[in-house]
Amino acid sequence: MRPIREELRDPVNRADLDEVYHRLEGSLQAGTSSRSWLLPITAATAVAAIALVVWAVWPAPDPGSVQIVATGAPLEHVEGAAEPVRLSDGSSLELERGTRLSAVENGEARVSLLMSPGRSTFDIEPNGPRAWTIDAGPFAVDVLGTRFTVERADHRGRVSVDRGRVRVRGEIVPGGFVFLGAGEHIELTFGDEERAPDEHTSPAPATATEEPGAPEAPSTPEASEPRPRPAAPEAESWEALAARGAYGPAYSAVEADFDAELERAESVEQLFALADTARLSGHPARARGPLERITLEHPNDRRAGVAAFTLGKIEMAIPGRAAEAERWLSRSLELGLSPSLADAARRRLTAL
């Protein structure tokens, strides 16, 4: 027996849910349980409008944010300069000319920065309360207290660690992530899949090596004990491999028939499975097909926005495709995203 709801239109839309989410976050931050349904809607709207005006004209800095010592302003946007940028928590940033950093998040528990192509050295105060993330497009660096340098060029990236330990992650990092200790670095290549289609069968495009003369890295299972990739059972389908997160073997299994599988796939789930298999095995360019089909053939599905957002991220990682990235990020906002993803999309658009 088919449920009646299948014959009906959806009673709530994305905008309704976003509005509830914002009210919810406000209530949680105020720390009080809401009984808003007892209040007239007009009163709630008036209060929200007043709060918005007050917030807009009187933006008090977040007391938990990191600030630039020289200006006292919260860390929001920094451009390369001759002098290091010193921060209120004792950390400092050295940016080469032309390099830009934009804060996606700057709070008491987390600082997330988007980094443009260029070179930056980060000296993060050890044992600080915040988790730092540097998003360099095709790869990101998660860090606690440490000193490290990130370089991002057209088709390559490099992360080297002077002190402490970081995690480098991203679709182009084989296995999804790698830990680096003091004296270690990793070199990554990306964005040339269109020019070099054979790369899909090439060895991993990343290497991590020890700096000559550098102090010995701490011995940790993640950093120093390479583990073999588990061999995929022959009988296992690419879907089964992908479903359990073995994207590398899944891609190997589907690679030859990728286009045929793409043609056969109809549902959003099948298309996302193909996209994830390509993207998370280090072949983001091949994820374009299934993701584009989701946005074109399933625009009313709530995941269509996520597909467009992912396309935007993929294009952002490829030099010279900023216009495509902007188009997909804008499209993701039109299709609808969760509040947190929408915020991330807007930040990325600003950073482009």
Add this chain to the structure above:
Amino acid sequence: MHPAPRKLDQEPLSDEDLVGRAADGDRWARGVLYDRHASALAGTVARTLGHHDTALDLVHDAFLYAFEHLGDLRDPSRFRGWLFQIALSRTRTWLRRQRIRRAIGFVSSIEDSTLEMLSGPDASPEARAELRAIDRALRRLSVDERLAWALRRVEGCSMGEVASHCGWSLSTAKRRYNSADRRMTAILARGGAER
């Protein structure tokens, strides 16, 4: 050095993982939980109540309560069921109050999301008439019967889900649904006229 083949960030996090992070104050995890469940919850509550704005308020209150009491959830993997239970408990309370208001002639809001109103633009006049009759018949059931029937027939829940969402035993859920279905059948056979 070679990278480890393990992946940390590439598989969707389970509700269990997200609940743990949200309980530690992770706003992102709260957002993902909201995004994952809000649409289905709001749809269910709105169709059950027939009131769009009230449904959104109840969804807000349910998430607020849930996020403030994550520590009370003994099995984090059951977040969705627990959330529905919280929301439907409030739905039940609101329907009871509405019934009292209606009984004393003080109806404070007009239904704006009845099944008939939610029928698509292509619905035939016959289909609309049928949905209107179901709307009217549902108003004549007790609140618990209405919940049981709406969850089962409108939402397509299994009897186990009806029991879980309403905080009833399976046998209670079956009893209430069977009673509701008998009454709905009888009311609809009489043309669904309101008393």
